[in-house]
Amino acid sequence: QQQVKQSPQSLIVQKGGISIINCAYENTAFDYFPWYQQFPGKGPALLIAIRPDVSEKKEGRFTISFNKSAKQFSLHIMDSQPGDSATYFCAASLYGQNFVFGPGTRLSVLP
Amino acid sequence: DARVTQTPRHKVTEMGQEVTMRCQPILGHNTVFWYRQTMMQGLELLAYFRNRAPLDDSGMPKDRFSAEMPDATLATLKIQPSEPRDSAVYFCASGLYPADTQYFGPGTRLTVL
Numbered sequence: 001q002q003q004v005k006q007s008p009q010s011l012i013v014q015k016g017g018i019s020i021i022n023c024a025y026e027n028t029a030f031d032y033f034p035w036y037q038q039f040p041g042k043g044p045a046l047l048i049a050i051r052p053d054v055s056e057k058k059e060g061r062f063t064i065s066f067n068k069s070a071k072q073f074s075l076h077i078m079d080s081q082p083g084d085s086a087t088y089f090c091a092a093s094l095y096g097q098n099f100v101f102g103p104g105t106r107l108s109v110l111p
Numbered sequence: 112d113a114r115v116t117q118t119p120r121h122k123v124t125e126m127g128q129e130v131t132m133r134c135q136p137i138l139g140h141n142t143v144f145w146y147r148q149t150m151m152q153g154l155e156l157l158a159y160f161r162n163r164a165p166l167d168d169s170g171m172p173k174d175r176f177s178a179e180m181p182d183a184t185l186a187t188l189k190i191q192p193s194e195p196r197d198s199a200v201y202f203c204a205s206g207l208y209p210a211d212t213q214y215f216g217p218g219t220r221l222t223v224l
Binding site for chain 2: 032034036041042043044045046049089093096097098099100101102103104
């Protein structure tokens with residue numbers, strides 16, 4: 001029940017295209033859903049996050065769509081750039097603790 | 112530019128040796144998390160501290176791992192004795208509860224031979 005599933009495992013997108021990564025969770029008590037971006041040799045960095053009372057959140061080229069009834073959320077990267085090539089992790093947490101991370105999606109944006 | 116620092120950045124040791132990893136959270140932050148990252152298991156939460164008190168260490172192998180916060184500016188993760196299966200990147204993250212945002216350090220890459 002604590003697991004967060006993430007797909008796809010890897011994604012290749014042309015520059016300017018839309019990258020979409022999906023996550024699903026089981027525990028309906030989770031109250032915070034962040035996405036992290038990780039470059040090789042670096043620690044994960046918060047990209048964008050959402051709470052279950054909001055269905056969508058947009059920050060620049062990054063958008064989270066949240067479907068509470070389906071227990072799913074997704075990250076959309078518009079106008080994908082080669083600099084976006086990284087590993088992306090979704091996560092879920094409860095009361096600011098008990099963080100559970102998805103397995104990650106390796107995104108490659110071709111120039 | 113406030114950031115989480117971790118030392119050492121790389122550690123190679125032999126099986127059976129003690130390993131200590133250190134983390135300096137962002138000044139003023141009251142929560143510290145320890146994570147382990149491997150290709151097979153991904154990011155796993157090992158332990159969580161708030162105001163220096165351990166709130167959850169259920170993800171940590173109790174027989175060989177220990178985590179402490181001697182003071183608000185230092186968190187340590189110790190493995191004794193180390194085993195080859197402990198080879199991974201260990202991340203520390205800090206935050207300011209009740210805010211949920213975590214700030215990750217650069218990690219310690221541990222190799223146990």
